[in-house]
Amino acid sequence: MLLTTFNRKLAESIAKKLPQVAPEEARVNITVEALPVLIALLHREAFGDVEIVDEATLRLFLEEAARDRDLTVDPDFLFDE
Numbered sequence: 001m002l003l004t005t006f007n008r009k010l011a012e013s014i015a016k017k018l019p020q021v022a023p024e025e026a027r028v029n030i031t032v033e034a035l036p037v038l039i040a041l042l043h044r045e046a047f048g049d050v051e052i053v054d055e056a057t058l059r060l061f062l063e064e065a066a067r068d069r070d071l072t073v074d075p076d077f078l079f080d081e
Contacts, residue, residue, distance in 0.1 A: 001029060001030045001031070002030075002031050002033075002038075003030065003031070003032045003033075004032075004033055004034070004035045004038060005034060005035065006034065006035050006036070007034065008034040008036070008037065010034075011032055011033055011034040011037070012034075014032045015032040018030060018032060055079075058079065059075060059079055062075060062078040062079060063075050063078075066078060
């Protein structure tokens with residue numbers, strides 16, 4: 001079973017309280033993790049280390065991708081999404 005949240009503190013709190021609601025034999029099959037941490041772990045397993053880009057670089061990538069596909073989408077919309 002996978003329990004996720006966007007909040008790292010909440011994930012830590014849930015993990016600490018898990019022994020109160022689940023026996024040991026069940027806990028070995030339960031993963032509690034903050035979603036951003038889980039995403040980074042899965043990405044690292046599949047592709048290697050996560051590389052975070054700055055906002056300007058991300059905007060450039062998005063604009064190039066839209067241009068390559070002849071999309072007429074507001075770059076700010078792409079960034080916000």
